[in-house]
Amino acid sequence: MNHYDIQKRILDVFAECSVFSFPVDCTSLLEHYGYTLHTYQELGRKNKALYEMCISYSEEAFRDGAHRIIAYNQDKSPLRIRFSLAHELGHHILGHKNETRHNEIEANFFAGNLLAPRMAIYYARCQNARDVSFIFQISEEAAQIAYEDYLRWHEELLLRERRMTALERDMYYHFYRAEQDCFVWNVKTCDFCGATLYNSYENHCRGCELPKERPLRSDTPALSDILFSDDMERFRRMEARWLSPIL
Template sequence: MYLSDSQYENIKENVVDMYEECGLTTYPIDCMEIARRLNYRLVPYSKLKGKKLVTAMNISMDGFHMLVEDKVSGMFMWVIFYNDENSHERQRWTILHEIGHIRLDHTQESELAEAEANFFAKYSIAPPPLIHYAQCDDYVDVAVKFDLSIQAAYYSMCYYHKWLQYGPADYEPVEIRMLELFGLAA
């Protein structure tokens, strides 16, 4: 499913807002630190036992999120459950995908929500301006410099090439904001 240009732009803005809120200044992007700074609790599937683990696996083999009431404070907080038997790179993608669902205010499962969360994860984990600055020669470079699986790095490199070919000649304001956060703006 393709998103509209305005949907893509809104997600890019949301990602850079998140970088700012979390004080991110380096890559590879640390999704666990992002979750911590946003006060989201991370729960690996290995911490779940019995019926809870079966339920989690039935919901998703990768991960999911839910709003949970803290028994001590009575406050509600976001909890992201993720399958820690998946590769490290897959876990990172899943956590950013779930953060995307939360930040984009998704309240129901839908093809649109999945497309938006996938783009959120893709853009937050290896945005084209950072790939450009990192001078990645190929997708293996992207995998190493951004701590991605080979498959995710391949897709990130394809997106980077489209960004180079079809994007504007100059950086967009949101991209400049991102580069400034990382100390890379000229």
């Protein structure tokens, strides 16, 4: 299956599962497709041999498509687990019957693009892999791959002035919200007043000050620097070109 077809399947998942915000909740996507999730550790408490079997099969995760069961290794970092779950969802959505090298590459491409679509990286205005890791909640390693791929896509689109494909257009309109008049990659509520926040890098609205005793997050990425930067006009011009009709 080529990249275009895999991306088409990803958009189908977003539509089917009403995904309108990042980071994607992998657990609920798998549950939507009828999967029950278990940890290796939980299986091991019931049956030690089962744990040994899982871990010898894969350090990360294991899928039984026939019984719609996914088991994953809880000892891995949360970001790695998210990627593993998205990878297993990829095998399901792409109809893989076995774990050939080719299928592994496809499932990884699926996972990387499901968790951090290139267009969402663009609209989230990520400046580096660290931003991608922070916003889309993927490991720095996965973020590096996604960011480099995004740069290639971005260059082709904006510097060489390629127009949107039909699929990109569908993707754009899936995430477009008329009331915001933009591509929305994140929706959350303010920690303090409960107001709905769109495309915010913070967990509180601008009107709600952080209490003094609460230290500012130390890992704030470069995003804060560009958040209210004055290049919005330039950004809008680029967007107008990018949205112009398909040739």
